[in-house]
Amino acid sequence: xxxxxxxxxxxxxxxxxxxxxxxxxxxxxxxxxxxxxxxxxxxxxxxxxxxxxxxxxxxxxxxxxxxxxxxxxxxxxxxxxxxxxxxxxxxxxxxxxxxxxxxxxxxxxxxx
Numbered sequence: 591x592x593x594x595x596x597x598x599x600x601x602x603x604x605x606x607x608x609x610x611x612x613x614x615x616x617x618x619x620x621x622x623x624x625x626x627x628x629x630x631x632x633x634x635x636x637x638x639x640x641x642x643x644x645x646x647x648x649x650x651x652x653x654x655x656x657x658x659x660x661x662x663x664x665x666x667x668x669x670x671x672x673x674x675x676x677x678x679x680x681x682x683x684x685x686x687x688x689x690x691x692x693x694x695x696x697x698x699x700x701x702x
Contacts, residue, residue: 624655635662
């Protein structure tokens with residue numbers, strides 16, 4: 591049976607989220623998501639709003655378990671943010687490390 595492209599993509603997206611959640615839970619049924627709160631180091635999570643491999647909502651799900659996190663969703667970027675928007679990613683990393691950014695970041699910043 592033929593399915594329109596959007597329905598196929600939606601099914602793949604649901605499948606990927608399930609697989610990722612299984613991976614976050616850990617192999618052999620050992621849960622690791624509950625241990626994310628043990629991470630004391632501030633975490634910068636960068637996602638692209640066009641990422642179909644790891645949707646921003648999935649990264650947000652993982653990041654929400656960390657004590658100190660910042661999730662940034664970059665507009666117009668897919669899965670390979672460092673390759674697609676190297677200046678923006680570099681600025682975010684420098685800012686995260688404590689240095690001011692050199693360029694104007696036009697990202698969608700979702701702080702949690």
